[in-house]
Amino acid sequence: MKRIVFIALIAISLVGCHTNKKEININPVIAVDNKEVKYQLTTDDLLEEKDANDASFDINNVEQSSSLLKGKTFYWLGSSVTYGHESEGNSMVEYVAALSGATCYKDAISGTTLLTDNSNVKSGEKSYTSRLTNSEIFDKNATIDGFICQISTNDCTPGNVSKKGIISEGYDSFDLKTTLGGVEYIISYVNKTWHCPIYFYSGAYFKDGKDMSKRENNNPPGSNYSALIKDVYDIAIKWIKNDVDVKLIDLYNDAQFNATASDSYYNWAMKDPIHPKKAGYLQWWSPYIISALEKAII
DSSP, rough: OOOHHHHHHHHHHHHHHHHHHOOOOOOBOOOGGGGGGGOOOGGGGGGGSTTTTTTGGGGGGGOOOOOOTTTTTEEEEHHHHHHHTTTTTTOHHHHHHHOOOEEEEEEOOOOSSSSOOOOSGTTTTTSSSHHHHSSSSSOOOOOOOEEEEOOGGGGSSSSTTTGGGOOOOSSSOOOSSSSSHHHHHHHHHHHTTTTTOOOEEOOOOOESSGGGGGGGTTTBBBHHHHHHHHHHHHHHHHHTTTTOOEEEEETTOOOHHHHHHHHHHHHBSSSSSSSSSHHHIIIIIIIHHHHHHHHOOO
């Protein structure tokens, strides 16, 4: 009888330990409630009144609103979308800062890649990893609240997609000649240098095809970009398991975000399926990104 009671007590103790064990959330995607996003989309009936790059959408005309990001500092690394290639050099970086009161610095050059194979300047000395390592824009000794990196469409073109590579097994050695090696290097470098949350963001949804009015693109095709986003998702999970704070701001796969823009608005606010104009950044993309960052820091 005593032996039976003793075994029972051990069983109860083990069950209790299992029940009280805290589970780690390893979903890296920031779940944004689109009902809470402060979108400012121009209504369809007013689209013909002005171009989406009109001066009225300039940074100096933006009114700051209350935000949890005020006083926070973010570094941004990317290519044409982070630069503002089709919006006169202003992107979500400047609009997030103007709308929220955050301080933002960007190192962004159009056409550059996450991979560094030195096949040309933009995949060599101007690549993401090369600029991160040698950046004169990012203060290596600063304390920052987050590092934000663009998931580059340039790595998904027909000429680069074969260089995607694989996710490494460890946390110390990465093949920088590949896209995924570049992603992991960025995570490792940022974590060691600033030890801050790391965010990767994707662009809005587009599918394979040639008709921009239907949100289609063929260079790169949407299927290539979608696959890369999934790979970054898997990499983020790997690093979260190693106690590194990596998150995704996934505009591409948020159906509600993409549905917020009517087809008419989309074709007005976007130069092409990859690059927003000023109004697209100001009214559509930036409010979503602000909400995602606010949710992440709560």
